[in-house]
Amino acid sequence: MYKRVTLRDTVEVPPEHLADVNPDLVKQLLQDKLEGLMDEDVGSVVSVIEVHDIGDGAVLPNRPGVYYEAEFDALTFDPQMQEVVDGEIVEVVNFGAFVGIGPVDGLLHVSQISDEYLAYDGENNMLASRDSDQTIGEGDAVRARIVTKSIDERNPRDSKIGLTAKQVGLGKHGWLDEERKEREATAGE
Structure with a gap:
């Protein structure tokens, strides 16, 4: 915040x-x-x-x-525990994605992105689902919740912020837009 x-x-x-x-x-x-x-x-x-x-x-x-x-x-x-933040994925690695949230980056571990299994695609620098067409990569906008925080005052770049996107209303913005459109379509029937 x-x-x-x-x-x-x-x-x-x-x-x-x-x-x-x-x-x-x-x-x-x-x-x-x-x-x-x-x-x-x-x-x-x-x-x-x-x-x-x-x-x-x-x-x-x-x-x-x-x-x-x-x-x-x-x-x-000052990131607060349980705060919902919007950010952009700045780096994808085999264990997750680093999300730029203000002047610091938070880690969105692969297990905290989706209920689907996401595999690292190093060639395209993204995480991709084997079950659906969902992918997440550098430049994607995401909404996540801060779940862990360890601040290193002497070396701020070593501070660690853990994120989750597995709860309702969290995740890649494109996924959230698709979910909203699906809800609106089913509500109109």
Whole structure:
């Protein structure tokens, strides 16, 4: 889930910029420092939006810059357990598909995609059903539910998010559209 949050952090202003410490400079320094980082409490910092307050600067021994504490708004992405998310398949492997959900990828294990058995088709880079014509591959839009979450703050790319698409209303968007059309056709009879 995306959230706008108010945070406080300290930023180092290099000596060459000390004559003009302003919200735009502090925003740029905060963006360089924080965007892309993952925090267990607020999630992944997507963007620093606006700086509200810049405190007094502090000098540390043997450090060239001046440190300012700033209060600012940031856009964050914090995936929640049981949240339903829409994403795009960014990679297909023999054990499932990685789904881009915001700034992170979640794993949709092959056992969590469909009740049908899906086999990996490496030549076409997709998972295909042996029982029907259903396939799922890179670029396909999917709707899934977050069922596991393990956030690695030090290396956000190592964070693990587990997804499922086996429940009603979840799965590849094309499959969901077909199911809806079938329901509408049978309801009209």
